[in-house]
Amino acid sequence: MGYVFDFNDAKAYKQWLKNPQNKLAFDLENSLMVDMLSPMRGEALLDIGCGTGASLLPFIEKGLNVTGLDPSPYMLDITLKNLGNRADLYRGFAEDLPFDDNSFNHACFVTTLEFVDDPQKALEEACRVAKDKIFIGVLNKYAIKGIERRVRGVFSKTIFNHAKFFSVWEMKQIIRTILGRVPVSWRTVCQLPVGSGKFAHNLEQSRLVQRFPFGAFAGIIVTLVPRFRTRPLAMKYRQNHTTSTVTG
Numbered sequence: 461m462g463y464v465f466d467f468n469d470a471k472a473y474k475q476w477l478k479n480p481q482n483k484l485a486f487d488l489e490n491s492l493m494v495d496m497l498s499p500m501r502g503e504a505l506l507d508i509g510c511g512t513g514a515s516l517l518p519f520i521e522k523g524l525n526v527t528g529l530d531p532s533p534y535m536l537d538i539t540l541k542n543l544g545n546r547a548d549l550y551r552g553f554a555e556d557l558p559f560d561d562n563s564f565n566h567a568c569f570v571t572t573l574e575f576v577d578d579p580q581k582a583l584e585e586a587c588r589v590a591k592d593k594i595f596i597g598v599l600n601k602y603a604i605k606g607i608e609r610r611v612r613g614v615f616s617k618t619i620f621n622h623a624k625f626f627s628v629w630e631m632k633q634i635i636r637t638i639l640g641r642v643p644v645s646w647r648t649v650c651q652l653p654v655g656s657g658k659f660a661h662n663l664e665q666s667r668l669v670q671r672f673p674f675g676a677f678a679g680i681i682v683t684l685v686p687r688f689r690t691r692p693l694a695m696k697y698r699q700n701h702t703t704s705t706v707t708g
Contacts, residue, residue: 512535526546
């Protein structure tokens with residue numbers, strides 16, 4: 461089940477998003493997600509661990525049919541207030557999704573895997589319900605910001621005390637274990653301190669800079685490849701016997 465955000469956590473996260481610097485960082489993360497996923501209008505998308513619904517907004521604006529799932533009723537209450545009837549909302553857990561196979565074109569995790577008990581099972585479930593692509597957004601284990609969050613958790617109680625941090629390479633290893641050698645690509649953002657100015661913000665948009673592996677937020681795209689299991693069939697063959705007369 462993992463860690464479920466309680467009322468105070470949900471309230472604190474809502475306030476966190478109101479901070480202008482945090483909002484800038486979150487917008488960079490959303491921009492990376494939408495750019496890497498490149499969805500088309502009318503497609504169906506599931507946000508697993510949707511939180512307050514802030515990551516669903518860019519997809520709603522692009523005309524997708526969006527669904528959000530979260531284990532926290534307090535987070536879902538905020539999402540409902542923010543989005544109204546523009547998204548279908550479900551309470552549930554990432555490791556046991558209440559949807560049929562291939563129900564969505566795409567599935568997303570945005571800082572969700574950090575708080576689940578079994579990240580591999582959660583990814584397996586996402587692969588089951590999605591048929592095109594999966595976006596995985598994680599707090600980068602090797603970013604300076606990631607190290608700072610873990611150190612801060614040693615000395616004071618924060619939400620990150622309950623989080624697992626991942627590197628791009630760890631996530632790729634989990635993906636390969638589940639799916640084999642499917643197409644995987646990654647980029648990172650928040651390389652520089654937020655609020656460093658317009659030049660720094662524009663630099664964050666550079667594809668070259670986003671290939672540096674030390675941004676605070678890492679985005680990974682998994683392209684799902686259909687698999688077919690074949691069964692050999694016995695072939696029936698009847699030999700025609702012919703006789704010939706040899707004269708001499």
